[in-house]
Structure formats: C-alpha cells, structure tokens
Amino acid sequence: MSELASDLAELVTANHILAREDVLDAFGHVSLRSPQADGEYFISRSRSPELVVVEDLQRYDLDSKLLGDDERRGYIERVIHGGIYKARPDVKAVAHFHSPAIMPFCVADIVWKPVTHLGATIGTDVALWDSQAEFGDTDMLVSTADQAASLARALANSNAVFLRGHGAVVVGGSLRELVMRTIQLCRNGDVLLRSLPFGGVTPLTAGEIALSGAKNLEPPVLARAWDYWATRAGH
Numbered sequence: 001m002s003e004l005a006s007d008l009a010e011l012v013t014a015n016h017i018l019a020r021e022d023v024l025d026a027f028g029h030v031s032l033r034s035p036q037a038d039g040e041y042f043i044s045r046s047r048s049p050e051l052v053v054v055e056d057l058q059r060y061d062l063d064s065k066l067l068g069d070d071e072r073r074g075y076i077e078r079v080i081h082g083g084i085y086k087a088r089p090d091v092k093a094v095a096h097f098h099s100p101a102i103m104p105f106c107v108a109d110i111v112w113k114p115v116t117h118l119g120a121t122i123g124t125d126v127a128l129w130d131s132q133a134e135f136g137d138t139d140m141l142v143s144t145a146d147q148a149a150s151l152a153r154a155l156a157n158s159n160a161v162f163l164r165g166h167g168a169v170v171v172g173g174s175l176r177e178l179v180m181r182t183i184q185l186c187r188n189g190d191v192l193l194r195s196l197p198f199g200g201v202t203p204l205t206a207g208e209i210a211l212s213g214a215k216n217l218e219p220p221v222l223a224r225a226w227d228y229w230a231t232r233a234g235h
Ligand SMILES: [Zn+2]
Pocket: 028, 077, 096, 097, 098, 141, 142, 166, 167
C-alpha cells in the first residue's frame, strides 16, 4: 500500500472510530490535510461517518473547492476544515461534531476545564464561538468562508473550540492525535457534568495539564489507544 493509500485508509478508520465512540453520528465529519500538498485536504463526500469507505473520500483546496471530477455532494460545513487548515499550518487533521457529551458546554453557562488526566490532552481552555456576534441570525451552520475564518480566529492557537448552540471543532497534528483529543474532550466533559452536582470539582493545574497532556500524546500512548478504538470499530 502506498503512503497516501495508507493515510487515506487511516482517515476512513478515524471516521469509524469517532462514530463508534459516539462522537460522530448521522452528522459531523473528520478530515486530513493532504500529506502530499499542504494546500489540500481529504474528507468524505456528504455521508454519515460510520458508513464512509475510501471511495467516498474527496480532495478539496483550502477554499473548500472540489479538486478532481467527483461531482457527488460534499458536506456543507466542509469550509470549517479549509478555514482551519488555512489559519493553522500546524494542524494536520480536523473533526467537527455535535456529540451529546459536549452540547451542554455549547448551550449553558458552564466552562469546560480538564478535570481528568486524559482531558489534559485538550489543553487549558476551550473558547466558545458565537455566530450571532458577527453574523446575526443564521441557519446555525458554518457554511461560508467568512464564518469559517471567524471560527478559526476563535480557535486561535488552542486545540478545540465550542460553537454556541451547535457543537465543537477539535484539531490535531495527526489523525491519531485528533482522535485522542476528540474522544477525551467528550469523556472529560461527561465526567465534569456528572461531578458538578456534587460540588467541589477540582480542575487540573496548568502544570498538570502541560505534563499530562504531553504524556498522553506520546506515540506509544497514541498507538495503544488507536489500536483499541480501531478494534472496537471493526478494524
Ligand atoms: Zn455542524
């Protein structure tokens, strides 16, 4: 298998893992910056992630214009991916999703903080992007280049951002890093919400987040987690 074919197979696996772990469902998507061209990315055509096969993958430029002659309908919100790859040269993979585990952080006055060692994988803060501030009443989707650029500004140099009333975006320096972060954003959020009613929740310190976050992203740790999740997803 060529290096590109292997990367695309891993993108398909990432789709299946994030579906199996209840991050993606009928909606949401995951993409990979092209390993061959920084100005391009791969993402499935408009299809639920659990069903994605390698033949569904399409190639886009960073303005999210289709490259090649595959005319099948793409995801409306693919501009999120192009906008972030444009703003963040360090980002190699992006996921956008509406997992129930994180929705309270998009609708209520609750701040997401790392409270578990695996939650540290996200970093210290997750900003909340409110489309209302710049764009007023919309259909709530991120469907224009201006909206995607605004969202990328809210993400800034962090690893995740919440979208008010909508969902979240997570970025990674690789697909494995992305999958780890995405699942842990949800898991940590779930633990935080279940702990808050008891009071006295203690977030990790900045030092703990830095040390633990780096540990969680070491290649052997990522490989162990990836193999587990991939097996659960049928790979
Ligand atoms: Zn969405």
